[in-house]
Structure formats: structure tokens, C-alpha cells
Amino acid sequence: MSAQLDSPLSPPCPFTANDELRHDWTAEEVTALFELPFNDLLFNAQQVHRQHFDANEVQISTLLSIKTGACPEDCKYCPQSVHYNTGLEREKLLPLDTVREAARKAKASGASRFCMGAAWKRPSDRDLEKVIDLVKTVRDEGMETCLTLGMLSDAQAQRLKDAGLDYYNHNLDTSPDYYKEIISTRTYQDRLDTLDHVRQAGMKVCSGGIVGMGESRADRVGLLQQLANLPEHPNSVPINLLVKVKGTPMQDVAALDPLEFVRTIAVARLMMPKSRVRLSAGRNDMSDEMQALCFHAGANSIFYGEKLLTTDNPIANHDMELFQRLGIKPNGKPWVSDAEAQAAAAADGDTTH
Ligand code: SAM
Ligand code: DTB
Ligand code: SF4
Numbered sequence: 001m002s003a004q005l006d007s008p009l010s011p012p013c014p015f016t017a018n019d020e021l022r023h024d025w026t027a028e029e030v031t032a033l034f035e036l037p038f039n040d041l042l043f044n045a046q047q048v049h050r051q052h053f054d055a056n057e058v059q060i061s062t063l064l065s066i067k068t069g070a071c072p073e074d075c076k077y078c079p080q081s082v083h084y085n086t087g088l089e090r091e092k093l094l095p096l097d098t099v100r101e102a103a104r105k106a107k108a109s110g111a112s113r114f115c116m117g118a119a120w121k122r123p124s125d126r127d128l129e130k131v132i133d134l135v136k137t138v139r140d141e142g143m144e145t146c147l148t149l150g151m152l153s154d155a156q157a158q159r160l161k162d163a164g165l166d167y168y169n170h171n172l173d174t175s176p177d178y179y180k181e182i183i184s185t186r187t188y189q190d191r192l193d194t195l196d197h198v199r200q201a202g203m204k205v206c207s208g209g210i211v212g213m214g215e216s217r218a219d220r221v222g223l224l225q226q227l228a229n230l231p232e233h234p235n236s237v238p239i240n241l242l243v244k245v246k247g248t249p250m251q252d253v254a255a256l257d258p259l260e261f262v263r264t265i266a267v268a269r270l271m272m273p274k275s276r277v278r279l280s281a282g283r284n285d286m287s288d289e290m291q292a293l294c295f296h297a298g299a300n301s302i303f304y305g306e307k308l309l310t311t312d313n314p315i316a317n318h319d320m321e322l323f324q325r326l327g328i329k330p331n332g333k334p335w336v337s338d339a340e341a342q343a344a345a346a347a348d349g350d351t352t353h
Contacts, residue, residue, distance in 0.1 A: 023229050025271060030221045033267045038259065042297050045266035048273045049298040057332045058323065059276055059301040061113040061146065062106035065309040066134065067093045071119035073150075073185045075173075077213060079245040079310050080119040086247035088310055093118070093130055096137055103138045106305060109316050112331045114138045115146035115169060117309045121186065122151040132163040139164055146206060151186065151194045157201035168198040169206035171238065175222025178215045192230075199232060208238035208280065211264055212256035220264050228271040236301060237268055237275050241282025243311045258286070262293045269298025276301040284312050288322050295326065 033041065049055055069090035071080045079086040103114045116134060123131065128149075135145050146167035147160065160168065172191055173179065179188050198205050207230075209223045227237060241261055244251050268277045278301035279286075279294050286294075306315055323330055 021233060021274065022271070023231065023233075025225050025228050027218070027221055027225055030225050030267065030271065031218070033270055034217055034221060034263055038263070041263060041266045042293075045269040045298045046296055049269055049300070052274050053300055054329075054332065056327055057300065057329045058295065059113070059278075060111045060304045060330050061115050061278070061301065062102075062109075062111035062305040063115045063117060063303050063308050063313075064094075064099065064102050064106075065091070065119070065307075066099060066116045066131070067091065067118035067120065068310060069119055072121050073183065075183045076249040077182065077210060077242055077245075079248060081248070084248050086245050093127065094134075096133060099134045100137050100141065103141045103143055107141060107143055109305065110320070110330050110333075111143070111304055113144040113146055113167070114141075115148065115167075115303075117148045117169075118150070120150040122153075123149045123156065125156070128156055128159060132160070135160070135163055135165050148206075151190055152197050154197040154200065157194075157197040157203065161201040161203050165203055167204045167206045167235065169238070170194045170198065171207055171209050171240075172223060172226055173209045174213065174215055175219040176226065177222060178213075178219040182213065195230065195234075199230075204235040205230075205232070206236040206238060206278075207234040208236075208240065208268075208278065210240040210242050210281070211261060212242035212253070212282065213250060214253045217260070220260075220267075224264070224268055224271055227268075233272040233275045235275060236278055237272055238278040238280035238303075239265060239268060239299070240280040241285065243281050243284075243308070245311065258290045261286075262290065262297050265294045265299050266297035278302060281308050281311070283314055288325075291322065292326055295328065 046055065069080050069088045070082050072082055074081055074083045079088050106114055131147065131149065135147065138145050144166045146169055147165055148169035170191060174182060176188050195205060195207055207227060211220055227234060241256065242250060242253065244253060265277055277299045279291060279299045280303055283291060283302070302319065303313060304316060304319055305313060307313055
């Protein structure tokens, strides 16, 4: 399929013509998408988006760090790496009651999926058993579950699948080329192997990356090319904008042009038309207008709630107000005020707990 758009008027969309999912993108083709005039790119992305999704609906996930800090990996962006001094307080694996409470709160404020993250290189089998109890608890609260625990063996992935886990998040982070500038303790192939194990176990894959780490456009091209050329497109694709954390080697990296971020979302939408593209870390540094453009470009999921794992996220009320201004239905449901959501959840809680 060619990405040529010659007409200065509303160009015909070369992507809506055929419904096939592609896994053979070349760097040249992806670069051509990035190079489209902004309006053509967004017009095409919006058309493709509408073919597969309700364009006015956004899925909502909430994150919880279940084990914080002291991670042996050296990811240069990460406040949780033991290699950098970010002043972060370490925390052992959270007790079950704390997680249950957080899941209830997330559900009450409108999230449909609860994602739990641990600062591990990989979980031990003993840790995995404890985490499985957390997954079962969150499922019992009526939420979808997602974990991100680092690398998984095939047996561990199968164990999680058998326990009922819905999604596993493991990011490729950047292009294969730029990767070696960012992480030395885990290889790109390690990441691909974990994604294989998750997919083969039959779980849904959540995989994306981070932009704004000083990478070039060619690296953003490389990241999206890797993601789209996986044997199956990830079910969800988180696109993180680097949160610059003091004490990490990336604290002073130059900011990415916001319009380049929007382009990245639009290209992800075109290449992986049926995947949820998630506006992930970095929304605190985005204006409402930039986020609106991202939704127009095909983003249709967010992390919601005051905290990501260890850094700040926009407050829930602000997100709901933005959705109301944009006519976006969170999780496909009509917009309700925070007070109404809390009251409904409390009433629900009276009968079910
Ligand atoms: N330790 C596990 C791992 O790396 O697979 C799971 C947790 S880790 C914090 C999950 C993801 O968060 C990373 O892969 C990275 O993409 C993202 N992340 C971490 N720090 C970030 C930052 N400062 N800005 C943006 N994204 C970040
Ligand atoms: C993802 O791609 N982004 C989330 C989630 N998956 C686990 C994590 C973002 C972390 C941002 C830095 C922090 O809060 O520690
Ligand atoms: Fe550890 Fe994950 Fe942070 Fe890398 S991104 S240092 S693996 S917690």
C-alpha cells in the first residue's frame, strides 16, 4: 500500500480501502506517513479510526505501583532504577487489602481496567503467586486486569493466563537502534521474547514505547515499525511522552515538539487500526488542546487517576471535564460528574459488599 497523497484537497484515504492488518511495514513507508502534511495525516487517521471504533469513546485504565523502586535495571528514563538517585521511597509488594481498596476506588471513579506495575527485572515464582492473588482480587471487584512485572518465562505467562489475567504490558520502549542508548541490562530480544510468551499463552498484549527521549524521527519510525510488524498487533499500544524525572540521566533532555507527538499517535493509528492507542505517561505536560488533537488522531485510551506509577497524572476531575468538553464517552458510557459516579459506586457497594 502506498502512502502517497498528491491532492491538496481532501485526499482519498489509501488506508480505508482494504481492511487487512499489515505486518510488513518498511521504514520508508512509515517515514512517508510521518512526512504527510499534518492535515492529511490527521484526516486519514481519523477516517481509519472511525472504521474500527466509536470516535467519541475512550477506554480508561488506572495504574497502581504494587512494588516500588530498587529495580536492578538501568532504564535511563526510569525513577525506579536503583542506578539513579531520584529520592523515590522504596516499597515492598503491597498487601492484598490495599490493592483491593485501590481497585474499588478506581472502579468508582470510572476506570474499567486496573493495571498493576512492579519494579522488577522479572518476577520470582514466589512473587508471581502473590501477584496472582492480587489479580484474582481485582477480578472479583469486576475490573479487567493488567500486569507489568518485567520479563516473563513462557511457564510464568501460562500461569498468569490460567489465573485469569487479561492483559500483560511490556514495552519495546524505542527503536532497536536507539535502545542501546537507553538500557544496557536487558536486550531488545529479551523484550520480544517476553511478548512472544505472553501472546502464546493467549493473553492480550499491551506494548508500546516512550517518545521525547532525545530520539530521532527515524527512531519513532523504528518503534512503530517493530510494534506493527509483530506477529499480531498489540491489543493496546501505550505511547508515553517521557516524564523527565530529576536524578535520572534523562532529566534535561530537550522537549519533543507536541505536533510530532500527535503525528506519532496518528501514524500508530494508521499502522495498527484495530488496536487501542493509549495516551500514557506525560499527559500532565500536555495542554487540553494537545490531548484533543491526540484523540482526533486516533488515541482512544488513557491512564486515569492522580498517579501513574510514581509520577503525577492529571486529576480525574480534570479528565472528566475535558471529556465533557469534547463530548467523549468514557468507557462508552454517558458522561457523569465525579460526585454522581461516587454516589453510584457507593450505592452499588451497599448491595454487593
Ligand atoms: N519493570 C517493568 C518493566 O519495565 O517492564 C514494569 C514497570 S515499567 C515502569 C513500565 C513502563 O513504564 C516502562 O517500560 C516505560 O515504558 C514506562 N516508563 C517508565 N518511566 C517512564 C518515564 N519517566 N516516562 C515515561 N514512561 C516511563
Ligand atoms: C506504560 O506504557 N506506561 C505506564 C504503564 N505502561 C505501566 C507507566 C508509566 C510510568 C511513568 C513513570 C512513573 O510514574 O513512574
Ligand atoms: Fe525497572 Fe521497569 Fe523502571 Fe526499567 S522501567 S528500571 S525495568 S521499573
